[in-house]
Amino acid sequence: MYTIGQVAKFLGITRDTIKFYEEKELVRPQHNRENGYRTYNHFDIYDLTTINFYREIDLEIKKIQELRKGKSIEGIQSIVEEKEQEVLEEIAYKKLQLKKLQLVKEDCEKIKQFLGNYTIKEMKPLEVMGEIDHYKAYDDYDTLKENTDSLKKAVILTSLRRVIRFNDEGMVENQFVIVRKVEDGENIIDGDIVAHPKCLYTVIEDGRWSTGGKNTDDKVEASIRQAAKEYGYELVGLVYVNLLLTTYEEGLERIFLEMYVPVK
Template identity: 65%
Template structure:
């Protein structure tokens, strides 16, 4: 027979945890009538070890109480299947979270490397999955929830692209499309797929910190025309805008936009 202090010591637990288990009737050591101390026998220790195992795999106290009262093998297996599914969902979320963190880190590197510079780059294929009226159409954001890159219930804008159309006279319209990346262009994909092997590529800064809230569209268009003219490129009259990072300075947002403008 062992005292609560002895059990706590060799199982690496606190006395308070053992007392908590006793309060929840998960373990029921007998009380010594001579001194009132609780004494743990080897069956009680089995109970504590088992409870610790269930706690380590994140089984709730109430469900452990149910198991403690009586659970058949079938019922226990079902409970564990439920927990397994929950863990798999958590792993999937953590993997998505890790992927998003890595993408944002890569975007930070992009900003340092390409901000204000112009080069020729391929725009990776994108499948169009929807469209919203404009960036401020918050009541339409539910369509963004279908984006597989979303983190839980948060609406993220990683799958949103602004498409600006222009001609010789200037900008003639724009729209906001919802896209997802196409991993293999050879796959049989239904619907509209955007793919441009040659684009003028750059990253610009927007937001109130750098522009004081002024619209940058005409300035971006002018810069693209200038670069195309200098290099002898022919623009297709499209600009794809992807917001990659937002940060803040002096309380004002700094928004970094990735620009693809297809050329012939």
């Protein structure tokens, strides 16, 4: 027979953990009525080892209690398969999180490299999932949720693209579209695809810290026309604007936007 201290030491678990398992009736040591101490035999140790095994694969206490009451091999297999599916879903979610973190790192590099500078770049295919009249039309954001596999995958603001149509006289149309990046080799696509092999590309800064809240569309338009002239391209009258990153300075937001301006 062993004391709780001895069992805790050679199993590598704490006394509190053993007491917790006792409270959940997963292990039932003998109690000495004279001194109140608990003693553990080799069956108790086997029970604790088994509980630890199932906890290591992250089975909930409730599931272990079910097992403790009695489960067939098929029953155990069913519980394990259910847990396996949870883990696979969590792995998929973590992979998505990792991808988003990596994209934010890439966006930081874009800002450092292209802020205020123009280059020629391809706008890769985007699937148009829907339209929103204005990014402040919050009631329409449900459309975004309907077009994602789960709420964990919904990225509301960064799924929007501001699409500006203009001519020589100025802006003709200004709308927001809900988009999804089309992955390489993807064949089944429901929505319309927009892509432009050749665009003027730049990153601009907006937000109250840099602009004082003033509209800078005219200034940006002039910059685009000047860049097109310098590169020797003709504008087709479209601009796609995407939110890259938002940060704060002196309590005011600094918003960085990337712009694809199709040219020919």
